[in-house]
Amino acid sequence: MSNLSGIVKSIRDIMREDRGVSGDGQRIEQLAWMLFLKIMDDKDQELEVMDDDYVSPIPQKFQWRNWAADDEGMTGEELQNFIDAPDGLIDTLKNLPADNPRSYMVREVFEGNNNYMKSGINLRKVVNKLNEIDFNVATERHMFGDIYESILKELQSAGAYGEFYTPRAVTQFMTDMINPKLGEKVLDPACGTGGFLAGVVEHLKEQANSVEERNSIQDNVGGWEWKPLPYVLATTNLILHDVELPNITYRDALDKPLTEYRRSERVDVILANPPFGGTVANNNENNFPQNYRTKESADLFLVLMMHMLKEHGRAAIVLPDGSLTGEGVKQRIREKWLTDCNLHTIIRLPNSVFSPYATVATNLLFFEKAPLVDPATATASVSRQPNGKSTNGQTDLFGAHEATPIAQAYATQTNKYYEHTLPEGQKSYSKTKPIRREVFKLIEEWWNNRKESQRAWKVDIQTIVDKGFDLDIKNPYKKEEERLPSSAELIQELMASFDRSKILLSELNEEV
Numbered sequence: 001m002s003n004l005s006g007i008v009k010s011i012r013d014i015m016r017e018d019r020g021v022s023g024d025g026q027r028i029e030q031l032a033w034m035l036f037l038k039i040m041d042d043k044d045q046e047l048e049v050m051d052d053d054y055v056s057p058i059p060q061k062f063q064w065r066n067w068a069a070d071d072e073g074m075t076g077e078e079l080q081n082f083i084d085a086p087d088g089l090i091d092t093l094k095n096l097p098a099d100n101p102r103s104y105m106v107r108e109v110f111e112g113n114n115n116y117m118k119s120g121i122n123l124r125k126v127v128n129k130l131n132e133i134d135f136n137v138a139t140e141r142h143m144f145g146d147i148y149e150s151i152l153k154e155l156q157s158a159g160a161y162g163e164f165y166t167p168r169a170v171t172q173f174m175t176d177m178i179n180p181k182l183g184e185k186v187l188d189p190a191c192g193t194g195g196f197l198a199g200v201v202e203h204l205k206e207q208a209n210s211v212e213e214r215n216s217i218q219d220n221v222g223g224w225e226w227k228p229l230p231y232v233l234a235t236t237n238l239i240l241h242d243v244e245l246p247n248i249t250y251r252d253a254l255d256k257p258l259t260e261y262r263r264s265e266r267v268d269v270i271l272a273n274p275p276f277g278g279t280v281a282n283n284n285e286n287n288f289p290q291n292y293r294t295k296e297s298a299d300l301f302l303v304l305m306m307h308m309l310k311e312h313g314r315a316a317i318v319l320p321d322g323s324l325t326g327e328g329v330k331q332r333i334r335e336k337w338l339t340d341c342n343l344h345t346i347i348r349l350p351n352s353v354f355s356p357y358a359t360v361a362t363n364l365l366f367f368e369k370a371p372l373v374d375p376a377t378a379t380a381s382v383s384r385q386p387n388g389k390s391t392n393g394q395t396d397l398f399g400a401h402e403a404t405p406i407a408q409a410y411a412t413q414t415n416k417y418y419e420h421t422l423p424e425g426q427k428s429y430s431k432t433k434p435i436r437r438e439v440f441k442l443i444e445e446w447w448n449n450r451k452e453s454q455r456a457w458k459v460d461i462q463t464i465v466d467k468g469f470d471l472d473i474k475n476p477y478k479k480e481e482e483r484l485p486s487s488a489e490l491i492q493e494l495m496a497s498f499d500r501s502k503i504l505l506s507e508l509n510e511e512v
Helices: 002-017 023-050 076-084 089-094 101-111 120-130 138-154 168-178 195-205 211-220 228-240 297-308 329-340 405-412 437-447 461-466 487-511
Strands: 186-188 221-225 247-250 267-272 309-320 342-348 362-368 414-419 456-460
Touching: 002 023, 002 120, 023 101, 023 120, 023 228, 076 089, 076 120, 089 101, 101 228, 168 195, 168 267, 168 309, 168 362, 168 437, 186 195, 195 211, 195 221, 195 228, 195 267, 211 221, 221 228, 228 247, 267 297, 297 309, 297 329, 329 461, 414 461, 456 461
Parallel strands: 186 221, 186 267, 221 247, 267 309, 342 414
Antiparallel strands: 309 362, 342 362, 414 456
């Protein structure tokens, strides 16, 4: 591991010396496509040994073994032209014919990537460093995967470049709890660098007992990603996890009307950390029913994920506190969520889990697509809020005042909350002290018995309905001095402070 770490550090130092590469984002993009080519060629050579009829989609001239593997090979201006010329490596690979899935994958990877390095001598140095790694050795391949993730974590400007990193401890915990099975269709509609997908692949490989079962993983585990850099990182990440042809689509998950999805496209499991805090592009909110249209990406992803789940499909997702509360369209989305799905578990996380990318409070939410009762047999009634108004001005499938089947179901359903607290003596998570898988052991122990404690509590669904489907419910067992004040309490304290200041100023003026 230390040797591999040293190789990666050397590569980054070489890139910093090159006048064409500016910032962490360009360095990781440069490394990503070069890594992809190296790993693809190693995998191609494996496949050529196993199958005499296999032909690489990469033209022979541009295969890593033929231009990069010899440490004494081309360098300087010759190497620079080989990569950058109109008929060079970059242009050739981004214009490959899409006549088979593997060729299409290579074309998609290079479609949005560039060669930033301006020195052919520096390019040769980077290539030679990569040649020190043998990706045909399984242990080396997986060890490099760890370093690959550490590079992403170290990016201070990650959010600006789309490399939002979900800590491996979080993806592993969520995957273990949702427990995908062989044969189930699994989707991450905002897969980023492929952390959840890699976790699912490893989880399923432990269940596979035959070549056929191993091959089924590739077909059943898929993701969508619309930014070029995360797309190539995700593709390479899955290749590192022994997926020959990663099932990742280069697309914006919100670009298609919900009505155009076929029933056959729905999935058994969704694992995702959808983008939040962003604004939806290209008027894609118009692809959603008018009642749920919003510019907030996280809210639309929630609607999409509910739609993409099969009946009794299950999901584990990350959402910020802002998606758990709010009026208007946010409230209508949560109403649909709690009506169409059983949101059985909410794990509340400290603000620092996703540092340095984001410092907002986040939650892990686990739910099953399972309506409270069969809508065909439900008695319709109007759901009234405390202000006397219905939530959407229409007749709903449940009512707060009548003993309808759904109202009775609401009376028995509860949402289980668990507040994850920082390890003793630690004030926050950070790059040097990240969240670790073992901190979730207490939650796993609680998972099967769901007993209330200082960290765990439950809220019946009717209470949530009466609160306007507000899911941002604080730990009732937390000591007052430990509990963070709500927004309303902060505003109230601020106003009181202003009032005190006015009184003091008035008294001072009187004395003068």
